Amino acid sequence: MKKLTLAALLLLSAAPLITAPSTAAPRDPVAPILTTPEARDVLSYARPEIARVTHVELDLVADFAAKEMRGTATLDLLAAPGAREIVLDDKGLVIERIADARGKPLPWKVGAGEDYKGAPLTVTIGAARKIVITYRSKPDASALGWMAPALTAGKKKPFLFSQGQAIETRSWIPTQDSPGIRQTWAATITVPGDLMAVMSGERLTPKGVAVAGGRKRFSFRMDHAVPPYLISLAVGDLAFKPLGPRTGVYAEPVTLAKVAPELDDTERMVTAAEGLYGPYRWGRYDMLVLPPSFPYGGMENPTLTFLTPTMFTGDKANVDVVAHELAHSWSGNLVTNATWSDSWLNEGFTTYFENRIDAIVYGEERAAVLADLSWDDLQRDLKEAAPSATRLHGGPEELSGQLAYTKGSTFLRTIERTVGRPRFDAYLKGYFDRHAFQPQTTAGFLQDIRANLIKGDAALEAKLQLDRWSYEAGLPDNAVHVSSATLAEVDKAIAAAKAGAPIASIAFAKWGTQEWQRFLNGLPRTLPAARLAELDATMKLSASPNAYVRSAWLELALGNRYQPAVASAEEFLPRVGRMLLIRPVYRALAAQGDWGMPIARRIYAGARPVYHPVTVAMVDKLLK
Known part of the structure; x- marks a missing residue:
């Protein structure tokens, strides 16, 4: 049973969630959060049932010499009656001052913490519902990759990129860094004048505005409430090439000509995805090809997927990475795991969805090849992992290897084969609509599928083995293996x-x-x-x-x-x-x-x- 927090219940007049971006539209109403026991985020110090962040506004300078982001973060808050403080997540931030909207200083303290999780930043807010934090990040902030020119493709100018997933955003933004606490945001980023800044939101000043000191200022906003790990930034020597009416690619100029041809099917992918599970709700779908140190294949930042240069091998053999990150625009960005104990709700759904996009754009055999290789990975991880690390719902970040992707997608593929593709597609389209811009748990998904797909059919319930797939170790005996x-x-x-x-x-x-x-x-x-x-x-x-x-x-x-x-x-x-x-x-x-x-x-x-x-x-x- 999903419940709103006391604070969220204060929003009695909240309108339906916005489903299409508009430059004139107000930002989303506060996204609900879940307070059921399985939705408690043990990787965050936040107490959103008392007070929570609803909007973040950044005004930061990217200082490449000092390797720090510095400036202010203005947080809009929603608090329950009688709440006197808010707890934020902090991982090594240097806090200089915290004040209310009128500039009155507010008491604050950083509590004892952990190396990985960081520490609680507790602010005494009193009646304040907007606070301004003046701070800077440290040079070794875990979310930020500062790259000297020698480490870039062009070798002439430095580069910066952020990577917030899973809990690294707290190392450069003071907020409640939990995927279940969705927030709208806006940002003004000042950078050296010969560089470009891009972010995972609407780009209000694509070419930047010249300011004192030979610098440029870039402005962005995201009117949809998103989990904080999706607030992303990159700064570098970048050029842009459009690929279609709503798609394009950013890359270093020396890289752009190589990567763009391998991405020319992106518009077709967006159209294919929409045909499966409903409209793309984020406006543009652009991509950024990063320098080689990017640690992942891709990162599904809204409006601006980050991509590894390793995927470009000259044969389009790895564009399934794009299909995967695009699919996250529904599973992960639109409907988000409330905690990292349910990461399969992001990655398993997305891996299944990615494969369906591949089938439409490149044919069923190409999709079968990728699914068959995924099965290989699944068998390897099941063999190597401890049993407790093979449960889809378990400890946060406990799932071994790629099991969130492979076991999760195999679960959904098994449901599809059991009920038939048309019926399952109709269910998933409805699922994304019902939970758009909201967090989700495994328990919530099971409740939804039982109410909207199984509908009391005891024989179907027995065939699907939903609870065994979700909560037990290993692989159920009804698992579907696609052979190529x-x-x-x-x-x-x-x-x-x-x-x-x-x-x-x-x-x-x-x-x-x-x-x-x-x-x-x-x-x-x-x-x-x-x-x-x-x-x-x-x-x-x-x-x-x-x-x-x-x-x-x-x-x-x-x-x-x-x-x-x-x-x-x-x-x-x-x-x-x-x-x-x-x-x-x-x-x-x-x-x-x-x-x-x-x-x-x-x-x-x-x-x-x-x-x-x-x-x-x-x-x-x-x-x-």
Whole structure:
């Protein structure tokens, strides 16, 4: 049973949620939050049932020399009767002053905290319902990647990007950093005059406004209430290319010509997504291609998806990343997991939705290839994970590997196959409409699907095994596995290789990224040096320009202590910051103990300065 907080119940006159952006429209009414037990966010210090943030307005300067964002954050608050304080999330912010809207100082304190979670910032608000926080971020703020010119594609100008998911926004914005506390926002960002700022909202001054000191000021706003991790910023030497009426791509000028052709199906993807589950409600869908240190494949920031440059391999083999981030515009951005214990509601729904977009734009076999590879990942993670880490609903960030994506999407695919695609599509379209701009929990989803799809059908309930999928470990016995004819041919090549066939006899010349992944990951994990040398010499794996291929090869080769692959790792690991691609390589080296750990630590010592803080934390833990 979903309940509004006492504070939200004060909004008795709230209108229906806005479903289409408009430059003249007021921002969304306060988005409801959930107060049921499973919606309690243990990764936030906020107490939204007492007082909560409804709107954030930033006025910040990006100081590249000091590596800090500094200025003010003005917070609009909603508080229950009698509330005297608000608790915000803070991770290393340097707070200088907090005042009410008239400039009267307000008492505040930062409490004891934790390295990962940060600390509570408690402000005594009295009757104030707007507070102004003057502050700056620290140079090592975990959400911010400050890059020297040498670490960019153009090599001439610095670059900055933020990455707030899951709980890193609190390191550069003082707010209630919980996905269940949705907030509208606006921002004015001042940057060096030769750089451009872009954010995950409406771009009010696309070219910036010149201000004193040879700088430019850029203004943005987001009138829809969003979870704070989706407030995102990038500053750099950027150019823009339109791809369609409402789509386009930003990138460094030296990169733009390479990446734009691989993104020219984006408008078709948006149209396909709308045909499945209703209108795209965010206005524009633009993308930003980041420098190589970006730690993820993509990030679904509203109106401005962030993309890794590793996805551009010249063959459009990896544009499923775009389909995935686009799908988040419904699952994740529109309907958001209330806490990170239910991250599958974002990622599992999106992975299923992504595959449906791929099928429409590129055909059912392309979608089958991707689903089949996802099944491989699912089996691997189930085998390697502790049972408790295989439950869709569990501890926050507890799910192992890619299970939020793979087990979650397999769950939805199983429902689709059981009830039929047309019926499930109609249900999902209604689901997104019913919960638009709201947080959601696993319990809330189960309540919704029982009310609007199962409708008391006991036989269907038994077939679907909803509670087993949601709350129990492992994989239920009704799981649907989609097999690909394309990958079945690759499986024949794997079988031949296992039987000792010469590598030169394998017809690999026309393989794309997915075929290579299936082949390399399907080979025996233990191979002699002679066989590895044959693979490398014939397929040119150590020199592959495809980051996916190189990662899979290095994982296999270094896991067998194949010394000739070390030079390839030394070249690859420092220039790729995507965790999905470098984690397996570092892990393979670390597993080789006295041989591999020194190599890993030596390479990492040189690579660490160019990695994003999120990546650094991951590799630090792996190599400790």
